[in-house]
Structures are given as C-alpha cells and as structure tokens.
Amino acid sequence: xxxxxxxxxxxxxxxxxxxxxxxxxxxxxxxxxxxxxxxxxxxxxxxxxxxxxxxxxxxxxxxxxxxxxxxxxxxxxxxxxxxxxxxxxxxxxxxxxxxxxxxxxxxxxxxxxxxxxxxxxxxxxxxxxxxxxxxxxxxxxxxxxxxxxxxxxxxxxxxxxxxxxxxxxxxxxxxxxxxxxxxxxxxxxxxxxxxxxxxxxxxxxxxxxxxxxxxxxxxxxxxxxxxxxxxxxxxxxxxxxxxxxxxxxxxxxxxxxxxxxxxxxxxxxxxxxxxxxxxxxxxxxxxxxxxxxxxxxxxxxx
Ligand code: PSU
Ligand code: MN
Numbered sequence: 001x002x003x004x005x006x007x008x009x010x011x012x013x014x015x016x017x018x019x020x021x022x023x024x025x026x027x028x029x030x031x032x033x034x035x036x037x038x039x040x041x042x043x044x045x046x047x048x049x050x051x052x053x054x055x056x057x058x059x060x061x062x063x064x065x066x067x068x069x070x071x072x073x074x075x076x077x078x079x080x081x082x083x084x085x086x087x088x089x090x091x092x093x094x095x096x097x098x099x100x101x102x103x104x105x106x107x108x109x110x111x112x113x114x115x116x117x118x119x120x121x122x123x124x125x126x127x128x129x130x131x132x133x134x135x136x137x138x139x140x141x142x143x144x145x146x147x148x149x150x151x152x153x154x155x156x157x158x159x160x161x162x163x164x165x166x167x168x169x170x171x172x173x174x175x176x177x178x179x180x181x182x183x184x185x186x187x188x189x190x191x192x193x194x195x196x197x198x199x200x201x202x203x204x205x206x207x208x209x210x211x212x213x214x215x216x217x218x219x220x221x222x223x224x225x226x227x228x229x230x231x232x233x234x235x236x237x238x239x240x241x242x243x244x245x246x247x248x249x250x251x252x253x254x255x256x257x258x259x260x261x262x263x264x265x266x267x268x269x270x271x272x273x274x275x276x277x278x279x280x281x282x283x284x285x286x287x288x289x290x291x292x293x294x295x296x297x298x299x300x301x302x
Contacts, residue, residue, distance in 0.1 A: 002094060005114055006067025009055045013115050018052035018296035021066070021111035021119040021149075026285065027056075027073075028082045028101035029263045030122065032270060032278065037077035039282060043120075043289045044073075050293030055116055057107045059085055062097035066114040076101055084259050086139040105143035108151065108222070117210065117299060118150050120292035122285040123157040123187035124224070125262065126165030129248065136261060137168065144222035145172035150210055150299075152225045152292040154284035155185035155192055159244060159265040162192045169224070176224045177209070179291065185228035188235040188269075188280040196226060203291070203298035210299060227291050233283035235276055243272045 005013075012019050027040045040056065047054035055067040058076045065072060076082060083100030085093050087109045093100050102110065104121050111119050125138025144151065156165045166184060169176055177198040178184060186192030200206050206225055213223060247268040256264045269277040 001113070002064060003110065003114055004063045004065045006055065006065070006069065008053055009067035009114070009116075012053040016300055018293065018300045019055050019116050019118070020047045020052050020289070020292045020296050021107055021114075021116045022047070022054055022056040022289065023104055023107035023119070023121050024056055024058040024076045024101035025084055025103045026122050027077050029084050030266055031281070032267070033078065035278075037074060039285075040073050040077055043285065046286060046289045047293045050290060050297060052293040052296045055111065055114070057102045057110050059090065059093045059098065059100045059102065061099055062094050064090065064094065064110050066110055066116070075099070084263070086259075087143050088139060103138075104140040104151065105138070108143055108147050108149050112147050112149050117148070118152070118292050118296040120152045120285075120289040122153065122281055122288065123155055124151070124153050124165075126156040126160040126162070127168050128159075128261065129161045131161060131164060134257070136258075138262075141165070141168055141172060141174070144174050144224070146220055147222055148213065148220040150206065150223045150225060150292075150295060152179075152227055152288045152295065154187050154229050154288060155226045156187065157262065157266070158187040158189060158192065158240065159247065159262070159269075162186065163194055166194055172221075173219070174221050174224060175209070175213075176226060177206070179206075179225050179227040181228055183228070185226050187284060188229070188240055188277055189237055190228040190231045190234045200225065203294040206295045207298040225291070225295070227288050229280055229284040229287060233280060235273065235280040239273055239276065243269055243277075246272065
C-alpha cells in the first residue's frame with residue numbers, strides 16, 4: 001500500500017496503544033495563518049497529554065501520510081498552493097504527486113485504512129443552506145456512512161443547514177450521539193437548537209457503543225460523537241446570527257462555489273467577529289481532540 005505511516009503511529013497501532021487521527025484541512029484552510037501552525041502543534045500535544053499518539057493526516061508530494069513530523073506539519077500549515085483534498089481527490093493527488101490537506105472524508109478514509117478508529121475535528125461538513133439550488137452537500141456525510149470510525153466533532157459547521165444535515169445522517173444510517181447532552185451542538189454554539197436521540201456521558205460509554213457496532217457486524221458506518229463547546233466559550237449567539245447572515249450574502253454576491261464555500265464562510269466569520277469565532281472554533285477543536293484521546297484510551301483498554 002502507498003500509505004506512509006509515522007514510525008510512532010505504526011508502533012502504537014501494532015502494540016494496541018491509543019492513536020487519534022487529526023485532519024489537516026482545518027489547519028491549512030480552516031484557520032488563519034500564522035496561528036494555524038501553533039494550533040496544529042498544540043492539538044498534537046493535547047493528544048499526548050491524554051496518553052495517546054497523534055496522527056495528523058495529509059498528502060505530501062503524492063504520498064498519503066498518517067502521522068506527520070514537525071517539518072511536514074509546518075508544510076501543511078505554511079506551504080502556498082496546498083490543496084484541499086476530499087476522499088475523491090486522493091487518487092488524483094497520489095498519481096500527480098500533489099500535496100494537500102485532507103478533509104474529514106479523506107482523513108477518515110486514510111485513518112481507517114491505517115487501522116485507526118478514533119478521529120477528531122472541529123465541525124463536520126454537511127448539507128449547505130440553498131441545497132435545493134446548489135446541491136452542495138459535503139462528501140463527509142457519504143464517506144462516514146461507509147467507514148467504521150468514531151469521529152468527535154462539535155456538531156456540523158453552523159454555516160450549514162443543520163436540520164437537513166441531521167436528516168441526511170439519519171437517512172444514511174450514521175449514528176449520532178451527544179456527549180453529555182441531549183442537544184446537537186452548533187459548532188461555534190453549544191446548542192444548535194436540535195435534539196439528538198442518544199446521549200453518552202463518558203469515554204467508556206462511547207467505547208461500549210463502538211464494541212457494539214463491531215459485535216453487530218452490520219454495514220460499516222461511523223459513530224459521530226457530538227461534543228459541545230462549553231457555554232462560556234461559545235460565540236455570542238446574537239453576533240453569530242447577524243454575521244452569518246452577512247457571510248451567506250457575501251458568499252452569494254461574490255459567486256463563491258464548490259470547495260471554496262466553507263473556507264470563505266469560516267474566514268468571513270473570523271474577520272467580522274473580531275476573532276471571536278476563531279476563539280470559539282479553537283475551544284471546540286481543543287475539547288474534541290481531548291475527548292477523542294480519552295475515547296481512544298478507553299477503546300484500547302479491553
Ligand atoms: N472543522 C473546522 N474547520 C474546517 C473543517 C472542519 O473547524 O475547516 C473542514 C473539514 O476538513 C471538513 C471540511 O471536512 O471543512 C468540509 O468542507 P466542505 O464543506 O467543502 O466539504
Ligand atoms: Mn461543498
């Protein structure tokens with residue numbers, strides 16, 4: 001296989017020790033420079049503090065890498081022209097010798113191939129508002145419907161049509177659980193305003209669901225653990241509603257489409273909230289990475 005695994009990751013997996021996959025699109029395209037490199041390192045440190053091994057995923061010079069060294073992480077954060085790769089882009093990128101950051105869908109696919117079961121991100125992609133016109137739905141959803149991985153997120157990005165995304169996950173048969181809450185989190189906000197059917201309250205409970213998924217032997221699908229940003233670290237909901245409406249208008253007015261939509265909207269929110277959306281985004285990601293590491297520890301403790 002063409003997969004390039006970091007030595008540390010390979011050893012940990014071989015020995016049955018906990019590993020957490022981290023995506024790189026948030027680093028390359030979701031967070032502003034130069035903070036993004038510091039954040040990328042910090043997230044890896046959080047995983048280590050919890051006793052697990054971080055495996056940041058990216059494609060570098062056509063090589064799909066699971067686990068990056070310091071220099072590789074720096075390339076993802078700083079290299080100009082680093083692409084955004086969803087799972088459909090992996091083969092073309094490998095064949096072309098291209099470099100790119102991996103979205104949730106590409107990261108989940110490569111992590112599962114490497115034998116990693118737990119993965120952390122900020123917010124999942126999903127069904128966009130205006131879907132009836134644009135048909136814009138992130139490839140994240142379809143990939144999670146056929147990949148056995150546990151993804152810890154703060155819900156789906158609030159720029160999306162959240163109820164439509166929850167409905168699509170139901171249709172696709174992807175399990176969704178709130179972590180310590182019966183409400184689906186709203187990425188920058190602790191509560192999206194929508195309920196979830198299942199609540200899990202500890203890493204051990206999450207690991208029990210993962211074991212039950214395997215015991216059932218049913219179709220390979222993911223488990224989404226939706227972990228809310230703490231209320232005191234969320235973005236002010238009134239500010240969020242106002243700036244988001246402007247961001248969606250600006251996206252329309254500027255004719256932004258396809259892969260560029262999500263980075264555009266996230267960037268707009270950062271600029272027009274004086275960085276407050278960035279703080280909330282970071283708080284969410286940090287919390288998710290920490291929880292993912294604890295789940296990986298519980299998962300390997302059998
Ligand atoms: N979470 C964040 N910031 C991000 C993303 C997630 O906090 O930038 C990325 C993920 O990589 C996700 C992608 O897969 O946004 C979705 O992009 P799209 O809507 O184009 O599928
Ligand atoms: Mn899209």
